[in-house]
Amino acid sequence: MKTQIKQICNKALGGALLSANEIRELFAVSFISEESYHIQWASRCISEKAGLAEIHGQVGVNTSACPCNCRFCSFAAVNGSFKENRVSDLEYIIEQCLQLQDQGANAIYLMATANMNFPDFLNIAGEVRLKLKPESIMIANVRDFDYYEGLALKDAGFTGIYHAIRLGEGKVTRISPGKRLETIQAAKKVGLKVGTCVEPVGPEHSLDELVEKTIIAREIEPVFSGAARRISIPGSNLEQYGMASEASMAHILAVVRLAMGPGVSGNCTHEPNTPGAIAGANLFWAEAGFNPRDTVEKTEVNRGFDIKKCQGIFKEAEYPVLQGPSVFFARD
Numbered sequence: 001m002k003t004q005i006k007q008i009c010n011k012a013l014g015g016a017l018l019s020a021n022e023i024r025e026l027f028a029v030s031f032i033s034e035e036s037y038h039i040q041w042a043s044r045c046i047s048e049k050a051g052l053a054e055i056h057g058q059v060g061v062n063t064s065a066c067p068c069n070c071r072f073c074s075f076a077a078v079n080g081s082f083k084e085n086r087v088s089d090l091e092y093i094i095e096q097c098l099q100l101q102d103q104g105a106n107a108i109y110l111m112a113t114a115n116m117n118f119p120d121f122l123n124i125a126g127e128v129r130l131k132l133k134p135e136s137i138m139i140a141n142v143r144d145f146d147y148y149e150g151l152a153l154k155d156a157g158f159t160g161i162y163h164a165i166r167l168g169e170g171k172v173t174r175i176s177p178g179k180r181l182e183t184i185q186a187a188k189k190v191g192l193k194v195g196t197c198v199e200p201v202g203p204e205h206s207l208d209e210l211v212e213k214t215i216i217a218r219e220i221e222p223v224f225s226g227a228a229r230r231i232s233i234p235g236s237n238l239e240q241y242g243m244a245s246e247a248s249m250a251h252i253l254a255v256v257r258l259a260m261g262p263g264v265s266g267n268c269t270h271e272p273n274t275p276g277a278i279a280g281a282n283l284f285w286a287e288a289g290f291n292p293r294d295t296v297e298k299t300e301v302n303r304g305f306d307i308k309k310c311q312g313i314f315k316e317a318e319y320p321v322l323q324g325p326s327v328f329f330a331r332d
């Protein structure tokens, strides 16, 4: 074991913030090595200190041929998976949200494509809010927005948002990193909590970009961060690069965990997997409805995992799961 790697892990375990160079050193370690397993162990220790694991449930409410053309997304017009603009029936959306809540989801996310009509999304959210238990936490996963739209999200009953400056943002997407950051600032200004992630990771991403996006995530001061891999969308021009393995993602999410510092409770990974939880991922998502990593309309019958399956994965990783509303989103 290289002394330097152990020293960097000890620094993170002691609660100190790692420098960009130290984060780079950790990312550079071979995934299958004594050093990597030490990093993964240290990550798991920090995550366990933060409390129990959580499972959040997400319902994708609409599909479209989205003009933002994020190459990793099945909704991107350029990928041709979804050609029409369609919003799911309100009854179906409510039914999926209630099912996730009743199965034990610690928070319910509503996700919409970037070009969904914003007032329509707010109306759906308002109806869902009325049906959820008052203590259930609702999170928005939506397009970029300004201060006033952030206020509207808060008024509709959202506690927070999921938003990320994705790997390749502005290059494999038509959205600038600055726009994504402005949205996060608007959300924080109106009192919406922010969850983020280093995603979608592919085998082609450089150490420099992983470090850059990890530091951006840390500077957001999110309630959770983590790392998730890109799922290949058939026909996407990113398909040629293949997908990062679960073994590599266990290492990467562990480094992100160490880099975040003690102020960040959650460390997500997606899609849910046992190596990730063993390495310190303490947040998974169950999914229903439309899904940017899937090409069918109801992801719950295809790629999407339900709450029970996520609970089973945490059980295999010896990771107890929180019952009740999210603690990550409850913290100030």
Ligand code: SF4
Pocket (backbone or CB within 6 Å): 066, 067, 068, 069, 070, 073, 074, 075, 076, 077, 112, 113, 114, 115, 173, 292
């Ligand atoms: S990730 Fe969002 S903005 Fe990008 S193509 Fe998909 S729906 Fe549109």
